[in-house]
Amino acid sequence: MAVRIYHRRRRYHWPELQLNVWILVVLSSSAICLGIFAWFMTVQNELELEVPWLFPYMVTSGALGIFFVILILVLAAQRFLLPGIIIVGGFILFVLWLTGLVETSLQLYGVLSNVNDNCRIYVTDNPHPMGDGWKTLAWITENTICNCWKTAFAFELVNTIFYVWMIIMSWQVDRDLYR
Numbered sequence: 001m002a003v004r005i006y007h008r009r010r011r012y013h014w015p016e017l018q019l020n021v022w023i024l025v026v027l028s029s030s031a032i033c034l035g036i037f038a039w040f041m042t043v044q045n046e047l048e049l050e051v052p053w054l055f056p057y058m059v060t061s062g063a064l065g066i067f068f069v070i071l072i073l074v075l076a077a078q079r080f081l082l083p084g085i086i087i088v089g090g091f092i093l094f095v096l097w098l099t100g101l102v103e104t105s106l107q108l109y110g111v112l113s114n115v116n117d118n119c120r121i122y123v124t125d126n127p128h129p130m131g132d133g134w135k136t137l138a139w140i141t142e143n144t145i146c147n148c149w150k151t152a153f154a155f156e157l158v159n160t161i162f163y164v165w166m167i168i169m170s171w172q173v174d175r176d177l178y179r
Contacts, residue, residue: 040148
């Protein structure tokens with residue numbers, strides 16, 4: 001006598017709009033930070049300066065963030081998006097991004113010789129030169145670097161908050177609170 005065992009797979013109901021907004025914001029934030037810190041690494045190498053550990057760390061964190069979003073999209077397409085996977089992955093990436101956020105804030109607003117003070121001294125308080133010349137080009141480059149630091153800090157903060165949001169949303173999906 002043959003016995004058939006049927007396993008009923010539990011369905012999780014994800015809030016589509018929230019999930020799509022989360023995916024869009026995290027994907028763009030990760031890509032922006034990856035690009036900024038990759039450019040910083042390129043500039044440091046061109047100037048033959050030592051590359052601080054933060055730059056490759058944030059390039060790696062950005063790449064992992066993009067990979068995580070792609071994994072979520074693949075799992076969602078196969079209807080196999082499990083809250084446990086998202087909670088674990090979200091927590092790991094939250095810790096990585098929080099570490100990068102803390103180090104970026106120390107470099108940007110730290111006590112000694114921070115980027116923000118240097119930007120204020122050399123860019124904001126310094127009237128930018130006019131016309132063609134190396135001084136104008138140097139000022140534009142310094143201004144771009146200062147703006148990239150502030151942009152990276154802002155998007156790291158956004159990504160850190162959005163990973164907490166995803167952990168909470170995954171927990172709510174697991175508890176079936178979105179029915």
